[in-house]
Amino acid sequence: MKSCIFELVVNILTYAIKNKDINFSQKDFKNVVYTEEFDNFDINEKISYGFEYLLKRGFLQLENSKSTFYEKYRLPETIKI
Secondary structure: OOHHHHHHHHHHHHHHHHOOOOOEEHHHHHOOOOHHHHOOOOHHHHHHHHHHHHHHOOOOEEEOOOOOOOOEEEOOOOOOO
């Protein structure tokens, strides 16, 4: 895993913990990312990879009850602090 992707994954998880009571989309997260530190190039792909990585490892959960254009994610109940 590239260092910029690792840093992005850490930021996604931090964002999820800070917003543990609400569902958020990749677009919501992208709106608060300071993209220059991830060298802006292909940032959407990097964010998508980061979300997919955390989803596969069980650190994020896909919220199916509210279908919108953007998939919503949340912190799983077992991880909530």
